[in-house]
Amino acid sequence: MGVVHAKDSGSGLPHPNINYDDCEGVETREIKLDGVKARVDRVHVNGLARTKNDIIQDVVKDLFAANDFQDVLLKAQKVRTKLNSLGCFQYISVFVDTSKGPSATPHGIEVTFHVRELKRLVGGINTQVGENEGSLVIGLRAPNMFGRGERLQTEFSYGSKNSNNYNISFIKPLKGKHIPVFSTSVYQSTSEWPSSGYRQIDQGLIVDFAFNSTCMIKHNLQWDAAIRNLGVLSKSSSFTIRESSGATLKSALRHILSIDGRDDRIFPACGTFFQLASEVAGLGGDVGFVKNDVFLQSNYSLTDDVVLQTSFNGGILNSLGDDYKITLSDMYYLGGPLSLRGFRMRGVGPHSEGDALGSNWFWSSGLHLFTPLPFRPGKGGVGELFRMHFFANAGNTGDFEGDDSIIERVKTNIRAAYGVGLAMRLGQMARVEINYCFPYKFQESDLAQPGVQFGIGVQFL
Amino acid sequence: MTSHVPLMDKIQMELGVLEPWPKDVKLYQPYEVEQILLPDNANCLAVQAFLRMCNLEFEVVSKANAEFMSPSGKVPFIKCGAFVISELEPIVQFVNTKGITLTANMEGDQKSDMRAYMSLVHNVLENAELYICWCDKETYNEVTKPRNGSVYPWPLNHIQTWSKKSTVLKKLKMMGWFNKNIEQVYQEVENCCQALTDRLEGKEFFFGQSPTELDALIFGHLFTILTTPLPNSNIANIVRNFPSLIDLVQRVEEDYFKKKVKQ
Incomplete structure (x- = not known):
């Protein structure tokens, strides 16, 4: 089983409409995923450095409630979205495998999240359009400051109508x-x-x-x-x-x-x-x-x-x-x-x-x-x-x-x-x-x- | 000062000649009882005195935000029809465009003499008043701070007073007054009063029998200094040592302020 790249659950994504009966020369077999029993034995999150364990545990614990394979996939996707919304990671991938080893249960599954954390300081200069005004924005961001998704954002903007603005904000999920x-x-x-x-x-x-x-x-x-x-x-x-x-x-x-x-x-x-x-x-x-x-x-x-x-x-x-x-x-x-x-x-x-x-x-x-x-x-x-x-x-x-x-x-x-x-x-x-x-x-x-x-x-x- | 007036204003002022002095002229100033500070009060009184000397009708309107309404950021200012003019000199000029002047019979050198004395008053008395209000700790804490902040809610009162203080101090630093000590300020005031007394030479007004804008300006400043209760009354005491100036102040008050009330 390969890496499952979960997609955003956000609306507006077109559902791929593939008619498998038309595919010639390929043997297809339908499996009802919700019939396959599964139990999540373990969840690994790889790549954590300064992010604290407790917020990750909080996010992934839903996975343990899954009891069939379809549920595992859906929940894994949801967890990925949640991890993404913490604003701490640059990149998240999900890997699902059967669990091995002495403590593995009969329908046991292991889910692994590979993440890459954002750098401590991110900055940028960009342009912005507001209510009938364009402006140059210089921004500096410190994501995930204390390991629980806190971030500090500063922004200085120079507007096309000579209006200088700044905004310093601290956000804590x-x-x-x-x-x-x-x-x-x-x-x-x-x-x-x-x-x-x-x-x-x-x-x-x-x-x-x-x-x-x-x-x-x-x-x-x-x-x-x-x-x-x-x-x-x-x-x-x-x-x-x-x-x-x-x-x-x-x-x-x-x-x-x-x-x-x-x-x-x-x-x-x-x-x-x-x-x-x-x-x-x-x-x-x-x-x-x-x-x-x-x-x-x-x-x-x-x-x-x-x-x-x-x-x-x-x-x-x-x-x-x-x-x-x-x-x-x-x-x-x-x-x-x-x-x-x-x-x-x-x-x-x-x-x-x-x-x-x-x-x-x-x-x-x-x-x-x-x-x-x-x-x-x-x-x-x-x-x-x-x-x-x-x-x-x-x-x-x-x-x-x-x-x-x-x-x-x-x-x-x-x-x-x-x-x-x-x-x-x-x-x-x-x-x-x-x-x-x-x-x-x-x-x-x-x-x-x-x-x-x-x-x-x-x-x- | 005139060189800073943009061309557009000059044109507007020229156009102003066509109309006589309207009846609904308003003079805007801060609240006299609880808000106004010594230097502002002096300038407001000077303009009032000038307008009364010219026998022009006007109504005093007290506004908490008069300073911010003023086109130059300084009080007082008058609203005459569509025109909004602030501070004494521009107002004098504006009144002149209506054909009303207090200096009609004066020679050119007398006029420049008058301007020199007016700038002396601005440079010495006004700066001394600002110094007393904003640099003298006792006056600042007991008078300036509560009065300037009186029209704002907490904590805006502190912020506004603080930001105004920094503006005033910047101005005083630029004028070289910030580094003076209080004794030097007293000395400056005394010198100024002495120069004015010398020029007055026991005459009724500075330039003969009728008052000019210089008399209005001096009246504004000295009357305010004499009558404003401050924890530090040394400046008033200095002024009291010049009886001919006191006479002038009393004369202007008699002729132009008390008379009007009786009418």
Whole structure:
């Protein structure tokens, strides 16, 4: 029996469809693996140096519960995935053999994992694409520091819009069946918002506890404390922006629930992604609010390569009273290639002298039809990086003040735009879109952007 | 100072001539009772005095973040229509573009004389005030620290005060004041006051019968030094040794601050 190279159990892998009856001249015999009795006598893990035994024992002990051969193979694969997720190893292979020697049982099996540990220090310089900005990232990583999967990551990035950021984080996977992970990070992030006329420097600390309640549902509990320094971007910024400049201290608790059932992040063909984020700020500091955001995306394959995608994004921000501040960066903005196409960045909603001021609630929804490129150039190769898409999106944003009921206001003055465009996959994380947009419904105060619009980012509407 | 003003601002200022002084001019400064520090208070008072001398209407608005709202990072600043102008000299220039000036009858050499004395006040009195507030341990701990941090929650108050301190110290180091000891600072103040007294020569104001921006600036600084309670009152005592300056301060207060209240 040879080496079994287990594959990622992650979704999206095509099942090989081989018809063995067609193979001529080869004698085939079917064996039902689940009928073969087996008992795991021993598990070896070769190649461990600084990794501590207890976390390895914790991961591999499931194997001993297997009682037929199929179970052994499946569990071995699962264990390999788990070992991989510890982030300590460069390379893992699995070797299954019958057990030999005096202590071997009749159906005894030995499983051997050959691993190679990561080096103590890993570094790199690479480029990254964020929300409409590219940046050069210099990173340094110390994986598996104390032998139990702990890692320290530092990252310094120099953005194309002159924003220098750093992030130093420490991550520690904990024991348990819910895959809990504890992480904490110190960061500085600079962001410039020409559409709102301000720039902001955040310096903060995030303590995060992540766990899965079932295999699909992921939770993050976070505490975020940050000093936000808001400055006026230029002399022409509106006086309202000027009035909100200065430093504020935010201390917030956040819960993020996400369920990702999609087969791919960039161009999914099927599956649904749901994310619900709730945030309460005001536990210390002078900023206070309650914020709830929801994002939902569903994909349906109409034919082999034509995908219909619907998405909804919405959020609501409630003040905790006049004693607490809500700054520009806490507000919601709508418009731009990543949110409501056909409008300028933050182009929908209240403005003062051309600067977007943000609002207390928003919703936006999109309908897409993704198709391959016409005439399929580069089929199976480069062509697979591209998609054509036809889209229509609509949304609304506003505040709580006024006499109309909130439901009435959510329904009136809806903004909408439609268009056609080309989308390109950029690695496994980001997407580039060039669209031709036709704003269909908008208000006089909105900044509509008919014509070509370019967008690059991670999460699109 | 004028050479730093970008062309665009100059054009805007020229355009400003077309409009008269609006009624809704606002002067922004930090909270006077619990927040403002000695040097800032002096500058705010100087601008107020200047505007009152010009008989221009304005409303004082107290804002905790006035310093960050200001285009130059310094208080006070005025908002006049679409224009936002900070600090005394640019404000004087802006007011001049509206055709209002306190120096209309002055000769060219008198004007340059006035500018020289204004920069003397900035260089000596302002730096001395900064020195007392940020380098004198007692004043820093008892007055500067609690006041500067008063508008922020813990622990941001400490962080903000600390970062402002490092900025001020950097400035004082650059100006060569950081290495002075307190006695030398007192000596500088005394010399400055002596120079001003000599120039005043017992006149009502520095340049004859009517006040100029120099009088406004000196009023701002000396009045603040005299009236602000500090653990270390030596500077106020030094100023008290110059009766003609005290007379000037009292005259400006009488003419431009108390009168208005009565009206």
